Amino acid sequence: MEQGRREGADAGPTVGQLGETRLIGRFAPLLRPGPAEPASPYELLGPGDDCAVVAAPDGRFVISTDTQVQGQDFELHWPSGAESTGFDTGHKCATQNLADAAAMGAVPSSLVVSLALPPATPVRWVEDFARGLRAGVLACGATSCGIVGGDLSASREISVTATVTGDLQGRRPVRRNGAEPGDLVVLAGTVGRAAAGLDLLLSTDYVPGRDAVLDELAGCQLRPVSPVGLGPALARAGATAMIDVSDGLLRDLTRMAEASGIDVALDPQALAELAKPLAAAGRLLVRDPLYWVLNGGEDHGLLSTVPSHVQLPEGVRPLGSVLASPPGQEGAQAGPLGGSDREPAPDRIRIGTTPVHELPARVRGRGWDHFESQEGF
Amino acid sequence: MEQGRREGADAGPTVGQLGETRLIGRFAPLLRPGPAEPASPYELLGPGDDCAVVAAPDGRFVISTDTQVQGQDFELHWPSGAESTGFDTGHKCATQNLADAAAMGAVPSSLVVSLALPPATPVRWVEDFARGLRAGVLACGATSCGIVGGDLSASREISVTATVTGDLQGRRPVRRNGAEPGDLVVLAGTVGRAAAGLDLLLSTDYVPGRDAVLDELAGCQLRPVSPVGLGPALARAGATAMIDVSDGLLRDLTRMAEASGIDVALDPQALAELAKPLAAAGRLLVRDPLYWVLNGGEDHGLLSTVPSHVQLPEGVRPLGSVLASPPGQEGAQAGPLGGSDREPAPDRIRIGTTPVHELPARVRGRGWDHFESQEGF
Numbered sequence: 001m002e003q004g005r006r007e008g009a010d011a012g013p014t015v016g017q018l019g020e021t022r023l024i025g026r027f028a029p030l031l032r033p034g035p036a037e038p039a040s041p042y043e044l045l046g047p048g049d050d051c052a053v054v055a056a057p058d059g060r061f062v063i064s065t066d067t068q069v070q071g072q073d074f075e076l077h078w079p080s081g082a083e084s085t086g087f088d089t090g091h092k093c094a095t096q097n098l099a100d101a102a103a104m105g106a107v108p109s110s111l112v113v114s115l116a117l118p119p120a121t122p123v124r125w126v127e128d129f130a131r132g133l134r135a136g137v138l139a140c141g142a143t144s145c146g147i148v149g150g151d152l153s154a155s156r157e158i159s160v161t162a163t164v165t166g167d168l169q170g171r172r173p174v175r176r177n178g179a180e181p182g183d184l185v186v187l188a189g190t191v192g193r194a195a196a197g198l199d200l201l202l203s204t205d206y207v208p209g210r211d212a213v214l215d216e217l218a219g220c221q222l223r224p225v226s227p228v229g230l231g232p233a234l235a236r237a238g239a240t241a242m243i244d245v246s247d248g249l250l251r252d253l254t255r256m257a258e259a260s261g262i263d264v265a266l267d268p269q270a271l272a273e274l275a276k277p278l279a280a281a282g283r284l285l286v287r288d289p290l291y292w293v294l295n296g297g298e299d300h301g302l303l304s305t306v307p308s309h310v311q312l313p314e315g316v317r318p319l320g321s322v323l324a325s326p327p328g329q330e331g332a333q334a335g336p337l338g339g340s341d342r343e344p345a346p347d348r349i350r351i352g353t354t355p356v357h358e359l360p361a362r363v364r365g366r367g368w369d370h371f372e373s374q375e376g377f
Numbered sequence: 378m379e380q381g382r383r384e385g386a387d388a389g390p391t392v393g394q395l396g397e398t399r400l401i402g403r404f405a406p407l408l409r410p411g412p413a414e415p416a417s418p419y420e421l422l423g424p425g426d427d428c429a430v431v432a433a434p435d436g437r438f439v440i441s442t443d444t445q446v447q448g449q450d451f452e453l454h455w456p457s458g459a460e461s462t463g464f465d466t467g468h469k470c471a472t473q474n475l476a477d478a479a480a481m482g483a484v485p486s487s488l489v490v491s492l493a494l495p496p497a498t499p500v501r502w503v504e505d506f507a508r509g510l511r512a513g514v515l516a517c518g519a520t521s522c523g524i525v526g527g528d529l530s531a532s533r534e535i536s537v538t539a540t541v542t543g544d545l546q547g548r549r550p551v552r553r554n555g556a557e558p559g560d561l562v563v564l565a566g567t568v569g570r571a572a573a574g575l576d577l578l579l580s581t582d583y584v585p586g587r588d589a590v591l592d593e594l595a596g597c598q599l600r601p602v603s604p605v606g607l608g609p610a611l612a613r614a615g616a617t618a619m620i621d622v623s624d625g626l627l628r629d630l631t632r633m634a635e636a637s638g639i640d641v642a643l644d645p646q647a648l649a650e651l652a653k654p655l656a657a658a659g660r661l662l663v664r665d666p667l668y669w670v671l672n673g674g675e676d677h678g679l680l681s682t683v684p685s686h687v688q689l690p691e692g693v694r695p696l697g698s699v700l701a702s703p704p705g706q707e708g709a710q711a712g713p714l715g716g717s718d719r720e721p722a723p724d725r726i727r728i729g730t731t732p733v734h735e736l737p738a739r740v741r742g743r744g745w746d747h748f749e750s751q752e753g754f
Binding site: 052113168 | 429
């Protein structure tokens with residue numbers, strides 16, 4: 001029995017039956033720290049007024065926003081038979097947002113969250129969402145981040161938007177455009193697991209609850225955990241560039257390479273290590289695990305470049321090295337707004353000595369044109 | 378011809394046809410200040426990285442988030458025949474959020490915006506949204522507020538979430554719970570116009586473009602303007618409490634009264650003045666205009682209490698006075714989270730000497746139980 005984490009006919013009252021004021025009365029307290037948890041040192045004024053008040057000790061803060069939509073970014077019912085809970089959606093919402101602050105080298109200071117809900121949504125789903133959001137904050141190690149406010153609206157599909165702020169602690173923000181030839185390319189956390197988990201959840205060949213290794217990969221899709229503390233740690237260590245891997249290693253590394261005007265050589269052995277835990281899923285689904293490593297996002301690992309002499313923080317692994325670009329391609333190709341009227345090309349990256357476009361199709365991925373990208377601006 | 382502000386068969390490419398990267402490339406530049414407009418002094422790093430960086434000169438910031446959903450908070454096509462544009466939705470999005478910062482006495486410093494869009498949405502709608510968002514920022518006088526980032530997602534209905542931050546400029550935040558017996562109740566901006574405009578738009582008796590007075594009221598619903606600068610002005614003048622009127626004068630004043638543990642007497646003459654501009658709409662729709670004044674939100678006026686000796690900033694009008702509560706009712710009834718498990722009752726307010734529950738039903742409103750409230754937490 002997974003009482004309290006599964007919707008169904010016995011799921012109790014719906015959002016429309018309860019009404020907004022009572023719903024807020026049930027939802028908002030679940031976002032607060034439990035009796036054994038410390039309060040956020042950043043939260044100067046919590047929910048209950050038109051705005052919360054958050055501390056910004058160094059006179060600045062970082063900010064980013066991110067949306068998940070039912071049927072696009074998460075499913076309630078998967079072809080494999082797995083069920084997503086409100087807890088999962090809340091957990092993922094926390095991770096996605098916290099990773100954006102961490103990728104600037106900031107310590108997350110606050111989250112605000114807005115839920116758009118069909119009136120038929122079980123109140124239990126919403127309560128589970130709140131519990132999952134808090135659990136995600138804690139799982140990512142963002143213990144000083146307060147959940148300081150929110151909004152509830154009626155809609156026809158579930159849509160979740162959170163905004164995160166973060167404290168740079170006096171450091172300069174780590175941008176995408178600072179990678180230098182000679183730097184190491186490093187990864188905090190992992191890549192490919194959430195994507196393998198997604199393909200498992202989407203497959204009727206995967207039966208949840210039978211194989212712990214596969215279940216763990218599915219869990220990485222449902223409840224990813226970003227190594228949020230390693231963002232500030234990399235910044236302190238002298239990171240020259242950083243990005244949250246939300247759309248896949250090749251795609252996000254290309255963004256960094258274009259912004260920095262550099263090329264990158266990835267180490268085939270390091271990629272093979274990342275592919276190892278995906279082997280069982282690859283056998284079941286008849287896929288090359290390297291595909292997930294190169295193209296899978298949503299683990300919210302932190303991809304960074306650091307000077308080669310740097311002592312890497314624990315939990316950070318080398319993936320390759322930054323090369324100078326051929327003459328004429330040094331400049332940033334992406335506009336300052338992160339978008340351009342053309343799609344980025346993966347030409348700036350090679351695996352060992354093989355350019356990405358010469359890789360076999362089974363590992364290269366389907367391209368860069370899907371509207372379902374996780375990338376904000 | 379309203380080229381560029383109306384969707385239709387000739388509306389050009391859709392969001393799904395363009396793809397996300399190109400869509401961001403068209404959308405994001407429209408959020409930036411034009412060549413003749415000053416850049417936001419708060420924007421230290423704009424879009425293009427995982428987060429923007431915003432200044433918080435006094436070491437704190439206020440933050441709030443707000444969602445609008447198509448079919449709930451706005452319509453594309455109205456029964457009256459009027460059409461809502463992306464421009465309107467963007468404008469309203471800006472106003473709703475800026476008013477929350479202003480109601481704390483803060484100067485808005487940044488907005489981030491997330492759009493969830495069906496693939497069939499015309500790109501022109503999205504471009505119009507961006508223009509409307511900027512126009513709303515300027516119309517509200519929030520010229521120092523930067524639009525610093527965002528997110529685009531696919532969905533089945535249009536949903537728009539913005540998060541605003543604001544600068545308290547060294548002042549204490551103006552909360553809801555500080556009203557004192559003897560204070561004046563004052564209003565910056567207006568109430569009732571947007572609600573009259575909503576009822577016009579919903580009625581087939583209203584024909585857009587025939588009567589400038591009615592068209593102006595419809596415009597107040599489609600593109601409300603909050604007197605954002607008067608929030609900090611009231612704070613400087615010594616405001617003891619403040620709230621953004623998003624759900625109606627009675628409802629939002631009740632929230633303030635419950636949080637402050639006070640009662641309020643509204644001046645019937647001041648309410649009659651607010652009803653005057655609604656007379657023509659009342660005649661057409663056979664409604665008592667006082668209904669809109671008492672129950673209509675979405676103008677995003679700022680309701681405040683100030684000590685009685687205070688010189689009111691220009692644009693702020695007296696509405697009534699704060700009374701002591703009868704013994705036993707002084708304490709705040711709403712929880713610290715802005716929500717409770719019971720609905721607020723309007724017993725703390727009288728019009729002259731008449732308690733609200735003794736008003737005729739035609740002006741008293743339908744109650745407090747709709748899930749469509751604009752209230753966050």
